Amino acid sequence: MTTLLFDFDGTLADSLSAIVTITNRLAPEFGYRPTPWEKIEALKGLNARQLIQYSGISILKIPALLRRLQTELRxxxxxxxxxxxxxxxxxxxxxxxxxxxxxxxxxxxxxxTFLATHQMQDCFVNVDGGGTLFRKGKLIAQYLQRNSFDLAQTVYIGDEVRDIEAARLAGIRSVAVTWGFNQREVLAAANPDWLVDDPEALQAIADAV
Structure with a gap:
């Protein structure tokens, strides 16, 4: 059987609206440019590093912003x-x-809490998270080492370029989904192993790995 490791925001959870609402409200406090709703689709064409540059936020403020964001998302x-x-x-x-x-x-x-709310908690053997925006590759690698999974039968499923990069860093294949935070063209340019537009396609990939 295949081991399927999932990203959360934009892959399992449709949290974009909540995240934009919160980060726009926090923009004056942290000194960065808020995200106009009419530009959301265009900004999906930026990867995480480009989006940080666009916002103008200081790199030093990102950890504190992420903590505040998670507090409000909670x-x-x-x-x-x-x-x-x-x-x-x-x-x-x-x-x-x-x-x-x-x-x-x-x-x-x-x-x-999200998984329990939507009756999915029993489907997942583990939830691992935290760290910085760009530490996910290490998180995946550490999880794989702790559990001795067969890398050839393990894939990471995410909606951003950084998810593809994280999977590559951890030595596993990636599935990029197009219903999240990055546009299809941007994901394709990052060369995921699979690029899917429909959640049902994940079943065929899992059965084929």
């Missing part, structure tokens, strides 16, 4: 909807006896 975690079609696909993957886990830059307790 209060809304029962209200965040799943990405369309994902609960059904997660249940199907679980019933096929694939191993599912979440590895995210977000806080694990936010993820666990």
């Amino acid at each position: 209060q809304q975690s029962t209200l965040i909807p799943p990405c369309a079609g994902m609960p059904t696909v997660i249940q199907a993957l679980y019933e096929r006896q694939h191993t599912l886990a979440v590895i995210t830059s977000n806080s694990p307790d936010i993820v666990r």
Whole structure:
């Protein structure tokens, strides 16, 4: 069976609106440019590093901003909807006896509350997270080492260029999904092993690995 490691925001959870609302409210306090709603689609064409540069936030302020963002997301975690079609696909993957886990830059307790709210908590063997925006590759590698998974039968599923990069750093293949925070063209340019537009495509990938 395949081990499927999932990103959270933009892959499992449709949290973009909540994140933009919170970060726009915090913009004056942290001294960066807020995100106009009419520019959301265009900004999906930027990877995480380019988005940081666009916002004008000081690199030194990012850890504190992430902590504040997670504090506020924690209060809304029962209200965040799943990405369309994902609960059904997660249940199907679980019933096929694939191993599912979440590895995210977000806080694990936010993820666990979300999964419980949407009756997906029993489908996942583990939730791992925290750290910085660009530490995910190390998080994945450490998780793989602790669990002795077969790298050839393990994939990381995410919605951003940094997810593809993290999987590559950890020595596993990547699945990029197009319903999240980065545009399809940007994801394709990062050369994921699979690029999918429909959650149901994940079932075929899992069965084929």
